[in-house]
Amino acid sequence: MSDADDAFIHQAFDLIDGFDDMSDPLDVQQRVLALVKDCGFTYFTITRLPQPSERLGPNVLLSIWPRGWLSHYDRVGHYRYDPVVRHCYRTIEPFAWTEVYYEPEILLRARRVMDEATEHGMAAGFCVPIHDAMGFQAVVSLAGERIEMPPRVRRGVHMLGLYAWGAAERTTAKRRKPTGRLLSVRERDVLSWAALGRTSEEVADILGISSQTVNTHLKNARLKIGTRNTTHTVVEALRRREITL
Amino acid sequence: MSDADDAFIHQAFDLIDGFDDMSDPLDVQQRVLALVKDCGFTYFTITRLPQPSERLGPNVLLSIWPRGWLSHYDRVGHYRYDPVVRHCYRTIEPFAWTEVYYEPEILLRARRVMDEATEHGMAAGFCVPIHDAMGFQAVVSLAGERIEMPPRVRRGVHMLGLYAWGAAERTTAKRRKPTGRLLSVRERDVLSWAALGRTSEEVADILGISSQTVNTHLKNARLKIGTRNTTHTVVEALRRREITL
DNA sequence: CTCGGTATCCCGAAAAATGGGGAGGGGATC
DNA sequence: GATCCCCTCCCCATTTTTCGGGATACCGAG
Numbered sequence: 089m090s091d092a093d094d095a096f097i098h099q100a101f102d103l104i105d106g107f108d109d110m111s112d113p114l115d116v117q118q119r120v121l122a123l124v125k126d127c128g129f130t131y132f133t134i135t136r137l138p139q140p141s142e143r144l145g146p147n148v149l150l151s152i153w154p155r156g157w158l159s160h161y162d163r164v165g166h167y168r169y170d171p172v173v174r175h176c177y178r179t180i181e182p183f184a185w186t187e188v189y190y191e192p193e194i195l196l197r198a199r200r201v202m203d204e205a206t207e208h209g210m211a212a213g214f215c216v217p218i219h220d221a222m223g224f225q226a227v228v229s230l231a232g233e234r235i236e237m238p239p240r241v242r243r244g245v246h247m248l249g250l251y252a253w254g255a256a257e258r259t260t261a262k263r264r265k266p267t268g269r270l271l272s273v274r275e276r277d278v279l280s281w282a283a284l285g286r287t288s289e290e291v292a293d294i295l296g297i298s299s300q301t302v303n304t305h306l307k308n309a310r311l312k313i314g315t316r317n318t319t320h321t322v323v324e325a326l327r328r329r330e331i332t333l
Numbered sequence: 334m335s336d337a338d339d340a341f342i343h344q345a346f347d348l349i350d351g352f353d354d355m356s357d358p359l360d361v362q363q364r365v366l367a368l369v370k371d372c373g374f375t376y377f378t379i380t381r382l383p384q385p386s387e388r389l390g391p392n393v394l395l396s397i398w399p400r401g402w403l404s405h406y407d408r409v410g411h412y413r414y415d416p417v418v419r420h421c422y423r424t425i426e427p428f429a430w431t432e433v434y435y436e437p438e439i440l441l442r443a444r445r446v447m448d449e450a451t452e453h454g455m456a457a458g459f460c461v462p463i464h465d466a467m468g469f470q471a472v473v474s475l476a477g478e479r480i481e482m483p484p485r486v487r488r489g490v491h492m493l494g495l496y497a498w499g500a501a502e503r504t505t506a507k508r509r510k511p512t513g514r515l516l517s518v519r520e521r522d523v524l525s526w527a528a529l530g531r532t533s534e535e536v537a538d539i540l541g542i543s544s545q546t547v548n549t550h551l552k553n554a555r556l557k558i559g560t561r562n563t564t565h566t567v568v569e570a571l572r573r574r575e576i577t578l
Numbered sequence: 579c580t581c582g583g584t585a586t587c588c589c590g591a592a593a594a595a596t597g598g599g600g601a602g603g604g605g606a607t608c
Numbered sequence: 609g610a611t612c613c614c615c616t617c618c619c620c621a622t623t624t625t626t627c628g629g630g631a632t633a634c635c636g637a638g
Contacts, residue, residue: 181499240350320528549617
């Protein structure tokens, strides 16, 4: 721990205090990047994590990324194989790109994503995953050619990431479309009980409807989110935060 | 912002650095409490948030609570109505107990919980909710007679809570599951595929075993964790972190 | 007013899961 | 050597879900 590290923490907390007064996401973006550039970061994004089948583009809140990277990324469908993204689904701890696990099944494709990122000037990176209670998984992502972060600075960046996400959410709230859920109330009711192991008959009794109706709701939920059976639907609904335990 | 606040941040980060070397949860507990006592906190717990039907007791990782409070809390079933707990399900931001929303349907019961907490010496409190990828949750909870936290200190406590959670998870890992996991490797394999919507036949093909065997694994997994069907088993296995998506 | 979405209900055949049971081999542990 | 657990496989009756179809009614937006 050095004085420089402490100075960084100090500045980070000052910046966090300042987030409350910012109304323009560009302010957030530039202030954060200015602070972390000494660690070697030149790129900075805050984005939600969509379903594997979706594109990343529409979910980006803030982005300073290499020119053309995002559109290329979406066009070739990197999102599904990006080991950094997949790591975000599994952990709540901040991590450097060097620490991610490469799933054997998609190893080659995952390496390609990272190789191309390197070619675009993002040889190294650091992510702060965000897991929200009601519906979002998001990630604050920093990248550059070479990064250097003492442990204490890393913690400061962690904190900065958490609050930057809050600030980004707030400042881009108007611009974003209202997030509607896919499933209907009844479908979520039925899935919630199914998640607890109730059969259609039992759910029908609980909700005071016929078991046929319960089956119809399960069927419609399956069709809506494109799942293969009730188990799959429940898991996916949990993952999308359509239902909660 | 005062020098005292900065000193607090400094100490908090020192403590966080020290978590890595701690192997006894009691160390974590006492060091954290020693640091935050100047804010007025005298009680400190880290606990998972179980399903509403469960008890809190078995999910507590660390606990310095008033004598008899936890057993009383479980005995009278406060968990289901505790407005602080319910607030944790909804938010990702740290919050003081004064900021929680009282749901009208359970208002009286919720007030009773808080009144009894006050009688036990916990008139005020502060929580750091923890959310992981599946939406399963934990909370770091601090309480006392009267608390005082300037904004900057509050951020420090936030950070402290996040890392204390990590430390508590790590240091209590052995105590919680000395033998490892409940399910066998094969049972987890089968459940992992079931979570993705595969039928027994499909899983059998994937794993190169007969579908009878797959059904047996599903059956044994059901019996082991005491669930009602495959959907329930998968959800519970995810919650217990026996499997991951 | 029509159209789309939601919620409710129904049918029937086919597929899948469940709940009993049993059984052999292998590996670790005591 | 006995015991326990894991993995594997099997049978069979029953229950449950799935997957095609339907249908009626309400409600809000265009």
